[in-house]
Amino acid sequence: xxxxxxxxxxxxxxxxxxxxxxxxxxxxxxxxxxxxxxxxxxxxxxxxxxxxxxxxxxxxxxxxxxxxxxxxxxxxxxxxxxxxxxxxxxxxxxxxxxxxxxxxxxxxxxxxxxxxxxxxxxxxxxxxxxxxxxxxxxxxxxxxxxxxxxxxxxxxxxxxxxxxxxxxxxxxxxxxxxxxxxxxxxxxxxxxxxxxxxxxxxxxxxxxxxxxxxxxxxxx
Numbered sequence: 001x002x003x004x005x006x007x008x009x010x011x012x013x014x015x016x017x018x019x020x021x022x023x024x025x026x027x028x029x030x031x032x033x034x035x036x037x038x039x040x041x042x043x044x045x046x047x048x049x050x051x052x053x054x055x056x057x058x059x060x061x062x063x064x065x066x067x068x069x070x071x072x073x074x075x076x077x078x079x080x081x082x083x084x085x086x087x088x089x090x091x092x093x094x095x096x097x098x099x100x101x102x103x104x105x106x107x108x109x110x111x112x113x114x115x116x117x118x119x120x121x122x123x124x125x126x127x128x129x130x131x132x133x134x135x136x137x138x139x140x141x142x143x144x145x146x147x148x149x150x151x152x153x154x155x156x157x158x159x160x161x162x163x164x165x166x167x168x169x170x171x172x173x174x175x176x177x178x179x180x181x182x183x184x185x186x187x188x189x190x191x192x193x194x195x196x197x198x199x200x201x202x203x204x205x206x207x208x209x210x211x212x213x214x215x216x217x218x219x220x
Contacts, residue, residue: 040066044204050213056082061104061126066204066213067184073126075135076116077106078101083113086146086217099124115141133174133197138189139209140177152220154213157183164189171196186212 001148040048048066051057053161058081060074070078082094084090102108102124110116111124118160119125143154159179161167170178187209190196 016169035041038065039073040204040207044208047208047211048204051207051214054211055085056210056214057207058106060203064203066131066207067202069129069200070129070135070203070206071126072116072128072134073104073107074123074203075130075201076104076110077125078206078210079115079138080106080109080113082214083115083142083146086214087149090092091123098122102126113142113145115145129199129200132187132195132199133170133178135201135206135209136181136197137174137177137182138214139186140180143180143213146217150217152217154220155180155184155186159183161195164195165193166195170195181209184216186190186216 010216039045043182044066048057056078058077060077062071063073064070064074080091091109092112093105093137093208094112096103096108098108099118100122104126107124116124119128140155146152147154157180159176160183161170161175161179164182174197175192178195182189182195190199
């Protein structure tokens, strides 16, 4: 908790009017970004700040850094917070006995809404890190849940992996999710022609994906 709070404070300091002359009013958006240790990567700053301003980023279990690989439990916390903000209501949680290795409220909410599944034998494996195709699948399920609940069409474009040279590397169960996110510009490739579905996903990358989902929901 302390680590994430420090990061949030660091982000707020990026926009502080430190260059202002006494008595002068300065628009924080006109000030340059000042990199700080522990903050998000340069390319992620604007969307991370937008996600935080929208209330999409909760305190994550384990207090990860922005560039740390995200765990299944942490992503459940992030996607549940995002969905609850979009719907302006708290999601219903599955029974506390659903998983033998997790009673995290966000994990139970994500399970009840069909956003996450267990790994078998009644386990969730909350501390296991996750990758791009797994996260794409969870976001796709969140899209389905939000669209059904609100009637909004968040991802209008049909899923497609066309143009990606490593499309055959996407697991069969992840094809629909990865394709939908790619076709709707929620998840971009790691290059113009590669999806890298098995590549680990960081906290800041996950925040960006959730923000893009939220942005499309708001504009739908």
